Amino acid sequence: MYRPGRSTLLGALASALFVFSVLVSAAPASFEAAKILARQQVYHDRNQLGSFYCGCDWEWAGRSGGRVDLDSCGYRIRAQPNRAVRIEWEHIVPASLFGQQRLCWQQGGRGNCKRTDPLYNLMEADLHNLAPAIGEANADRSNFRFGVLPATPFQHGQCPIRVAFHERTVEPRDEVKGLIARVYFYMHDRYDLRLSRQQEQLLMAWNLQHPPDAWELERDRRVARIMGHGNPFVRGERGWLPGHRNQAEGLRALAKPETRPQTSVRGNSRSRVYHLPTGCPSYSRVSGANRVDFDNEVQAIRAGYRKAGNCR
Template identity: 35%
Template structure:
């Protein structure tokens, strides 16, 4: 698979000469560098500024954005990299996720996710794709987990000023992102993952499309997508066009 990707990148021209990140750690470091380079060091859901303090992480300035920790102050202060389309959504139907070491002896003792990262290069490419990863407050990232997006009944506020909500939806627990530009960013990541990897985004596509159309990309999102396309060959056409 890596060989095929390399051939595709070579055929696309010299601007796409680099390969995608080979590991999740490499993807996080790459994005930490990129966000620093383009001057967009804000968390995904709450728009909190953060300062980089490690290879791929940093400290969230919760006072600057009014973010309140729901229960875990330490994790709320920490930058983590959020999969907009969670790994389980494009991994849980694979043999490496379900059967693990029953099929792959080298996966003994590993979780489904870890097994797929080890033995399935298509999963690995999707898992490490920078187009699907954004900085988030760690606690918000953990609370969102792999719950789908939607509209929560009522207005449960657990994170201070940040209008990110977790609560009941028509078919179970859901995460409701703040209204506005963030929904467009999420929509374009979901459309990309659906188109490129066949991922189930667990939200009706008419809603995803509406979020995309009502909230066009801002300058930072366009610059980020351009850099990712140029440096990894992974182009989000929902941002950059075809």
């Protein structure tokens, strides 16, 4: 009977470790892939510990979503019954906030940014900025600024989120105020975004009043394993003071030829298959509306795509 030698076993082990390291450390190339990774590797065991804005439990459903147990937190549907019962992935720093600071948004909105702007796609897929939220709460938060609203009544039952629609302002529950502040600092610092003085002052106060708890630290560790870096404002490696100068590591990483994403795999979000630039005749036929770009096949597979059957 054949028995593999030591060198063969070591080679196989090295190959397996290489594949594992790629699977663990490759950052998502798209928002669609990021949502799946957030479910599988960050929040997989958190669905009984509360959604972001309301603290509701949910059952996982589909590839990246979930069905909310409204009774678990006393949530009352305000206006959108379909979105109130499902979990969605919230950009803590709204996509429109960082998108509107890009030329691509001014020339065609979010769809144009997704098609043409690598930096926008990096920001949209950054797992540090994603959290599972009740769809209706996500919709009501919209892209409103954060504020303090003691006179605004709750409108979602026992969910402790206050939304002043006319003032376009939201006050979240205390349990996430510190995390929100540190995510805002991270996104603005890493991607060189502009932060208003009013938001800066509020978020600095929240950062001091609500230091990282055990879950925020664990969340950062889990996200760092995927993204390749943690949030220095969570880890205490960096602070934010008035007049903060952004480090802009995200821009520098994108500018380096050796780290710039080189898209070679094209997915079709409708058929859930991916195509290679050579050997796959349908590569150039994927419509812009359904197109999802990946850096490599590993990312496409991790996102749940399979190779097109007509690839040679």
